[in-house]
Amino acid sequence: MNLDKGKIFARGIHFYKVFIFFILGSVLGSFYEEILFFIQTKEWTVRHDLIYGPFSTLYGFGTALFLILLGPKNEQRGFLKTFLIASFIGGFTEYLTGFFCEFFLNIKFWDYSQDFLNIGGKTTLPYALIWGLFATLFLKFLYPKLSDLIEKIPVLIGKIICSITFILMLLNLFISYTAFFRMIERNKGHKPMTFIGSFYDKVYNDEFMYQEFPILKGKINHH
Numbered sequence: 001m002n003l004d005k006g007k008i009f010a011r012g013i014h015f016y017k018v019f020i021f022f023i024l025g026s027v028l029g030s031f032y033e034e035i036l037f038f039i040q041t042k043e044w045t046v047r048h049d050l051i052y053g054p055f056s057t058l059y060g061f062g063t064a065l066f067l068i069l070l071g072p073k074n075e076q077r078g079f080l081k082t083f084l085i086a087s088f089i090g091g092f093t094e095y096l097t098g099f100f101c102e103f104f105l106n107i108k109f110w111d112y113s114q115d116f117l118n119i120g121g122k123t124t125l126p127y128a129l130i131w132g133l134f135a136t137l138f139l140k141f142l143y144p145k146l147s148d149l150i151e152k153i154p155v156l157i158g159k160i161i162c163s164i165t166f167i168l169m170l171l172n173l174f175i176s177y178t179a180f181f182r183m184i185e186r187n188k189g190h191k192p193m194t195f196i197g198s199f200y201d202k203v204y205n206d207e208f209m210y211q212e213f214p215i216l217k218g219k220i221n222h223h
Contacts, residue, residue, distance in 0.1 A: 021067050
C-alpha cells in the first residue's frame with residue numbers, strides 16, 4: 001500500500017483509501033446484521049461490536065482485506081476467480097475472528113455448530129460463499145466508482161479527516177476491547193488492579209455493556 005502518491009488523494013490501493021473502505025464496511029456491516037437479525041427474530045436490536053458508533057469491524061476488516069488482496073489487478077481478474085478467492089478470504093476472516101474472540105476473550109459471539117456445512121462452528125461454507133458474492137459485487141461494481149470519488153477529495157482535507165478519524169478509531173478499538181476484557185475479569189470475581197480498572201467498572205459496568213451489546217447476554221461466565 002502506498003502512503004503517498006502525489007497530488008491525487010489516496011490514489012490506487014492507498015492506506016487512506018483502505019481505511020475509508022474499512023469504515024464504510026464496518027457501518028454497512030452493522031446495518032446488515034441488524035436487518036438480518038430483524039428478519040430472523042422480528043426484533044430490532046443493535047449489532048455493533050464497538051462501544052462508540054455503528055461499527056461492525058468484522059465487516060470492516062473483511063472489506064479492507066478484499067481491497068488489499070484483490071484490489072490490485074481487479075480489472076484483469078474474472079468474476080469467477082474473484083468470487084472463489086473472496087469466498088476463501090471471507091470465510092477465513094470470520095473463522096479467525098471467532099477463534100480470536102474465543103481464545104482471548106472467552107466469548108462466542110456466534111456459534112454455527114448446528115448449521116449446514118459449518119467449519120468448527122466459527123463459519124460455514126454457505127456464509128463463505130455469501131462473503132464471496134458480496135466481495136465480487138463490491139470489487140466489480142462499487143469499488144471502481146467509489147474509488148474515483150475518493151480520489152477527487154482535496155488532498156489536505158482528505159489527509160486531515162482520515163488522520164483524525166484513524167486516531168479516534170484506534171481509541172474506540174482500544175476502549176471497546178479493554179472494556180470487554182475487564183467485563184470478563186470482573187465476572188470472574190477479579191478485583192481491579194489499577195485505577196483504570198476501577199474507572200471501567202464504574203463507567204463500562206455490566207449494565208452498560210449489556211445495553212450496548214445485547215449479544216453478550218448469556219455468554220459471560222459469572223463468578
